[in-house]
Amino acid sequence: MARPTRNSRALSQNFLADRATAEHLARLAVLHGDQPPLLLEVGAGKGALTERLAPLCRELRAYEIDRRLVPVLRDRFSAAPQVTVIGGDFLAAKPPRTPFSVAGNVPFSRTAAIVDWCLRAPALTDATLLTQLEYARKRTGDYGSWTLLTVLSWPRYDWRLVGRVARTRFRPVPGVDAGVIRIERRRTPLLAPAAQDSWRHLVELGFSGVGGSLHASLRRVHPRRRVDAAFRAAGLDPHALVGEVPPGRWLRLHAVLS
Known part of the structure; x- marks a missing residue:
């Protein structure tokens, strides 16, 4: 197993190293087998999740901020016409104007900013994010308490904790376990x-x-x-x-x- 690089630590990258977990996360992101017209992946990394998402999507835009990994990703998915690898910061991207989903193994240090980006996107339908477990539990009320952000957004978004992932399934191994959080825009808001x-x-x-x-x-x-x-x-x-x-x-x- 390759040793983690200084750059991966600086970017808060913990690559998903378990195929079964990647498969499970992809299935959570694409519920009921319904192909989303457009899915944006946050932090494609080495492509573990991208590989599992690609067959489930009509169009997949995979964002990766580490430019060393972009050529590798483009070569790996060159035969998948529905996959576009975009080198750059996901947070700098303009949200699509048509309905879209978001999925990804989120850098723990950037979770709050990525969630905020998703909630501000008018056409977002849902987001399935692998985050630090504590963050996922706090935002979904799993501790028996609720945060300001969750309550504020509740009339428009449903928040759920849909899975847990042991820290040993990442490389480098982070100090804490991860959780899978699912944020879905309500088809009918609870308030006018x-x-x-x-x-x-x-x-x-x-x-x-x-x-x-x-x-x-x-x-x-x-x-x-x-x-x-x-x-x-x-x-x-x-x-x-x-x-x-x-x-x-x-x-x-x-x-x-x-």
């Missing part, structure tokens, strides 16, 4: 577009931490009687911690307070 501003205001107010509790934070803007009524409608204890409130209950709070 006109309600997005009031949703953001409510959630950001709740997560502000001002007042010492969620109930107290919301009372900074809303009368106590309405906050009490909202908590009853959501089935929440007034002493509930903000991170412990699931997105579905936030929707009930919003229904009363908006």
Whole structure:
């Protein structure tokens, strides 16, 4: 097994070295065998996942920031007309205007930026990302708590933890295990577009931490009687911690307070 290079460490690259894991990740990215019209792969690396995605896609654009690997990738997939290898930073790419999916073994240090890119892309349908396990668990509520980003985006996106991968299946071996996170745009948003501003205001107010509790934070803007009524409608204890409130209950709070 080749030793990791200084450049791969600098780019936060941990290459997927297990064929079965690559196959499983590809199947998670292309659910039910439905070929996505366009799939963008983040960090193709040496092509382990690219090889498994290619037969499942009508068009696959594989992004790789390490320019030493680009010629190798282009040679490897020269006989696959649906695959285009793009040398450069995925984050610098303009999102396609037509529906597309994203998949990839994401550099742990760039996960937040890549997820943000995906959420800002108007035509994104779904993203299946191999990330640091802790990140995947936090974002999907697997710890029994929810983050601001997840709650804010919940009316438009469903977040799920769909798999775990042992750190020993990467080269070089990272210090932690990985998780597979699946982000899907809802076909029908849970809130109308006109309600997005009031949703953001409510959630950001709740997560502000001002007042010492969620109930107290919301009372900074809303009368106590309405906050009490909202908590009853959501089935929440007034002493509930903000991170412990699931997105579905936030929707009930919003229904009363908006």
